[in-house]
Amino acid sequence: MTITEAIDARHSVRSYKDVPIPAEIRKQLDDFTETCNREGNLHIFIRYDDADGFDSRLAHYGSFRNVKNYIVLAGKKDDDFDIRCGYYGEKLVLFAQQLGLNTCWAALTFNKKKVKELIPAREALCMVIALGYGETAGTPHKSKKASDVISLADSQPEWFQKGVEAALKAPTAVNQQKFQFICFNEKVVVRAKGLGTYTKVDLGIVAWHFEAASGHKVGFV
Numbered sequence: 001m002t003i004t005e006a007i008d009a010r011h012s013v014r015s016y017k018d019v020p021i022p023a024e025i026r027k028q029l030d031d032f033t034e035t036c037n038r039e040g041n042l043h044i045f046i047r048y049d050d051a052d053g054f055d056s057r058l059a060h061y062g063s064f065r066n067v068k069n070y071i072v073l074a075g076k077k078d079d080d081f082d083i084r085c086g087y088y089g090e091k092l093v094l095f096a097q098q099l100g101l102n103t104c105w106a107a108l109t110f111n112k113k114k115v116k117e118l119i120p121a122r123e124a125l126c127m128v129i130a131l132g133y134g135e136t137a138g139t140p141h142k143s144k145k146a147s148d149v150i151s152l153a154d155s156q157p158e159w160f161q162k163g164v165e166a167a168l169k170a171p172t173a174v175n176q177q178k179f180q181f182i183c184f185n186e187k188v189v190v191r192a193k194g195l196g197t198y199t200k201v202d203l204g205i206v207a208w209h210f211e212a213a214s215g216h217k218v219g220f221v
Contacts, residue, residue, distance in 0.1 A: 001098045010097045011140060013134035015134065016067055017066070030046065033071075040075075041076075043120075044088060045074075045118075050068060051066075052114045054067035054110050055111055064106070070110070074123050083201070083203055085201055085204060086204025089205070091208055102132065102133065104171075149168065151181065159214040159215060163214030163218075176196065178192055180193045187219070188217070189220060
């Protein structure tokens with residue numbers, strides 16, 4: 001599965017089969033996680049065979065079922081911490097999709113107390129991502145049109161259009177898609193349209209989708 005095929009196939013999945021992730025798949029995930037940590041200066045790690053992270057009323061309220069594996073996004077807090085967590089977290093999400101796994105970002109509907117106990121006191125917890133073999137492959141979310149998320153553009157080459165279309169397939173907090181792309185002289189930046197608790201995380205997520213599909217880097221404003 002290519003990265004663009006993974007973008008098309010990835011949908012949020014909240015219910016999982018009681019099937020362990022094989023050792024060889026875990027090794028690939030862990031190696032990829034370490035690469036993300038080095039590049040992003042983060043402390044991302046994966047908990048396997050641990051139901052405690054989603055053992056809470058909030059998790060049941062959020063319709064999560066049988067989540068026994070999850071990705072923890074953590075690290076030292078700074079100005080772009082949330083953006084980096086979104087960017088590298090989504091890198092892991094799409095890599096997991098390529099390995100045949102399903103995922104779902106979780107901001108509130110998990111056991112935050114138990115997850116925080118896994119993190120050193122000097123580090124911050126951003127979010128977690130449910131991981132495993134889904135009961136279903138999920139369904140596509142409703143999406144804005146490309147014109148709704150382009151603020152300014154002196155031109156719209158094919159690669160830019162592909163990047164924006166991929167960004168629209170990215171998961172965002174309650175599917176608000178509060179982002180805008182700007183393209184001038186083939187340089188692209190993305191900015192938030194309005195403020196929200198997880199707006200910066202969303203910017204990181206959509207930036208990776210854009211880059212993976214277009215082959216062009218994205219800046220932030």
